[in-house]
Amino acid sequence: MSTSTADLPDQNAASGSALLLLLKARTFIALIVVFVFFSAMAPNFLSAANMVIMSKHVALNAILAIGMTFVIISGGIDLSVGSIVGLTGMVAGFLVLNGIDLGMGWAIRFNTLEICLIVALVGILVGAINGFLITKLNVAPFIATLGTLYVARGLAMLSSDGRTFPNLGGSEEWGTESFRAIGSGAFLGIPVSIWMLIVTGLVAAYIARRTPLGRYIYAVGGNERGAALSGVKVDQIKFFVYMFSGLCAALVGLIITSQLVAAHPATGETFELNAIAAAVLGGTSMSGGRGRIGGTIVGAFVIGVLSDGLVMMGVSAFWQTVIKGLVIIAAVVVDQAQQRLQARVALQAQGALGK
Amino acid sequence: MTGGATQEAPVGLTIRGGTKVYPGTVALKSVDFDLRMGAVNVLVGENGAGKSTMMKVIAGVERLTEGVIEMDGEAVDFHSTDDAVRRGIGIVHQELNLFPDLSVSDNIFMGRERRRFGVDIDRAEQRRLTREIMRRLEHDIDPDTPVADLRVGQQQIVEIAKSLAQDARILILDEPTSALSAAEVEILFRVIDELRRDGVGLVYISHRLEELIRIGDYITVLRDGHITGARSMEGVDVAWIVRNMIGEASKTYAKAEEHELGEPVLHLQDVTLPRNGGGLAVDHVSLSVRKGEILGIYGLMGAGRSELLECIIGRHAHAGGTIEVDGDRIDGRSVAGRIKRGIALIPEDRKTDGLIQIASIRENMTLSSLRDFTRGFHMNLATEKGRVRDFVKRMTIKIASPENPVASLSGGNQQKVVIAKALMTEPKVLLMDEPSRGIDIGAKAEVFRVMRKLARDGLGIVFVTSDLEEVMSLSDRILVMSEGRVTGEFDRHDATDTALIRASAPASAERHLTTSEEEPV
Secondary structure, X not given: OHHHHOOOOOOOHHHHHHXXXXXXXXXXXXHHHHHHHHHHHOOOOOOHHHHHHHHHHHHHHHHHHHHHHHHHHOOOOOOOHHHHHHHHHHHHHHHHHOOEEEXXXXXXXXXXXXXXXXXXXXXXXXXXXXXXXXXXOOOOHHHHHHHHHHHHHHHHHHHHOOOOEOOOOOOOOOOOHHHHHHHHOEEOOEEHXXXXXXXXXXXXXXXXXXXXXXXXXXXXXXXXXXXXXXXXXXHHHHHHHHHHHHHHHHHHHHHHHHHHOOEOOOOOOOHHHHHHHHHHHOOOOOOOOOOOHHHHHHHHHHHHHHHHHHHHHOOOHHHHHHHHHHHHHHHXXXXXXXXXXXXXXXXXXXXXXXX | OOOOOOOOOOXXXXXXXXXXXXXXXXXXXXEEEEEEOOEEEEEEOOOOOOHHHHHHHHOOOOOOOEEEEEEOOEEEOOOOHHHHHHOOEEEEOOOOOOOOOOEHHHHXXXXXXXXXXXXXXXHHHHHHHHHHHHHHOOOOOOOOOEHHHOOHHHHHHHHHHHHHHOOOOEEEEEOOOOOOOHHHHHHHHHHHHHHHHOOOEEEEEOOOHHHHHHXXXXXXXXXXXXXXXXXXXXXXXXXXXXXHHHOOOOOOOOOOOOOOOOOEEEEEEEEEEEOOOOOEEEEEEEEEEEOOOEEEEEEOOOOOHHHHHHHHHOOOOOOEEEEEEOXXXXXXXXXXXXXXXXXXXEOOOHHHHHOOXXXXXXXXXXXXXXXXXXXXXXXXXXXXXXXXHHHHHHOOOOOOOOOOEHHHOOHHHHHHHHHHHHHHOOOOEEEEEOOOOOOOHHHHHHHHHHHHHHHHOOOEEXXXXXXXXXHHHHOOEEEXXXXXXXXXXXXXXXXXXXXXXXXXXXXXHHHHHHHHHHOOO
16 A cells, blocks of 8 residues: 555646546555455465355444444444444344243244344434434534443343343244354355345445435535535434444344354444444545445455454464554555545646636 | 835835746746735735735745745745744635634634743733724624634634734735625724734735725736736726736626516515524514515625525524415425425535535535435436536536536636526525625626526525625615614615615614715725
8 A cells, every 4th residue: 555655746637547546446455465465374364264254254344334334424423333233132132032021921922033123123223312312412423322332231231130141042933043044044155144244235335326315424424514504404314324323233233143142241342443443444534424335345354354364374462453553544544645636636627627 | 016116115025936836737927026015915816816825825824836035135935824923924814714612812812822921821811902902893792702603704803803913014814805794894994004004014805896996005916827917006997907807808797687577486574583692683574575586685794694594594493484485385494395495595605504515516516406316215327417517517617527526616616516506406586695705706797697597587586795886786676684674675776885884784883884974885
């Protein structure tokens, strides 16, 4: 990535746009670089088994990051996603183990599909609470979601007194034996969690590019006042992004619970930071208005490949953390350079017009 | 400039062979400029002619690519605004550079705080000095008010106060009056007179030519980075300035054409809006606009004109009164609902209200009318592109590509994008808040031509301005607002400068009136 930052003061517009293209594709280039690097340095890195394991790791962060990307584009931040993962995981675990007790010895048991729907609703509900706090009560997104981070985590702990729900194998009797498939099943040779990533990514990218909703998300993040005066229903848009982020977190909660065949209330701690990192690495601007779903997914892959590759090379966990941090900082520095260059190319084109 | 008459004011700063190159464009081409002390040096030119660049160079914001700046015979090299401030150069930028959450006095003394023992900020002293400056500017602005609570015009006053507090020897005013009304301009001119007598060298940039002729002692005209004319103000008239500015015969505003007015399209009854901290910002305003009519609203800053337009578009949830479009009462409070009912607003502040700066030209233009090419939730991007191409042509917007960020455009072209956005919603009523603010004559004339054409096509237009000439030449009917109320209504044919100014003067500021009466702008 360092080569692309070279300063070329007297370049013409053509080489400017070539450089710009290079900068725009930087996350992708970075992904290829880490890939090639680890293929050479770590044995078995390119094996099919390793690829599957790695993508499963990446999928979790990528799904969270997709939800996070919308929130950040809209000018907000969602710190609560990690806790939502924990809470929804506990809800899933509870529902697989027990039913809902109606009293008088009656209890409702749910099958896998119903459990998934309920868990998704819980995630959306927490997102809606975030949206409510931010739009109706005017709490800053950072604070509102920090609050729900604690509340959701606390509720997850309370649900089991801090214990783990073990042995979530499910039972045929209740129609929950398929619950394990979410984490360990595969379709057409590709793990279910990867399919979920693909579907979430496609839906999100479609929303971002081809629907008014997506356009409004960018508009709200770019200039909230301006968007409101243009007739954008800002509150609705904000509700949507937090609810969507909650839904993404619930999906991750389901996947993890199913993969581990157990639900632990501390699951998902600091996941929100990884999600933010992936979004930023993918070119999402923290000040809102700019970002791409595709970029975020590539960003999540860079982070995931980097950490798994370093593990395989036997690099210490402490160094891994340092390297991850440096990569994120470097990404933002290059992003700034790209913005400047982009503005310059646009101005040049405009200037050429004036002559 | 080599005239060398003996009574000429001394030169305090000179630029020789000044060239400034930005990537892709040359903003200044070997200019020679003399800044005279104890005089008002007027600088004029269309947008992009290089006025602001030249002033930025003097104020240390930018550095010359070639050429020298000399002060009192020695070459100076400003690396930062601090260097320039140290040499006694102050600048009031065209764009406001204020901290909205800090108080007026904090803003005025930003970076130059009065301190006790070099550490502790002496707020009482700052407050006292602020009051003094505000008295000098004849504005009753409390030093403790957060700047965000002030109207744009008042913010501009704070910006001016900021440079007055520096005791600058050279003071650059970049379009200081663009958001001020006639009475406020009078006050500013008195302050300028005072400074001139004190020997301060003033640079004054403005698009209002009459203003320049009135206040200036020396004039410099720029075109495309060249100085095309520089002389003492004696004998200079508008025609001379315009000739040097655009290098051809004068562009005049579109002439008022007579055409039939239609049915009333917009009717307001007793619209009210409470003001923060008591009172009414809009005080029981009732008005009616007919199809094809241009209604001009003239008034001072803070007269409630912008607030009135904001009430009509539905920005204020707690506004009272009724609004009817085409005879149907509008109940919904959402902006989206009002746009759907045929109202569109072109806001006063393009940067914060009108545009999404980082978004592309295309995205900005279609933001209010995405539904027109959306089926279900699927947008047809090809249709969108077509519509954008259409409007770019119709509005003659000069763009390299609709995918470029809107921030890369000049003020005039940005304003056209905002207008295109409003027109794409196919409005029946167009509300325009200071549509000519900060754009050059050429673009202004074009905007006005578009307004005329829209009116001819049957749109009802309500536009707000602080420019007397503008309101007189464009409107079919003129309303004057003061302190939230409508204080005068004039037909185009019987409106006079004096009558408008008289009606616009707030009751609490009679003293402003006296000057305006003696010397109507």
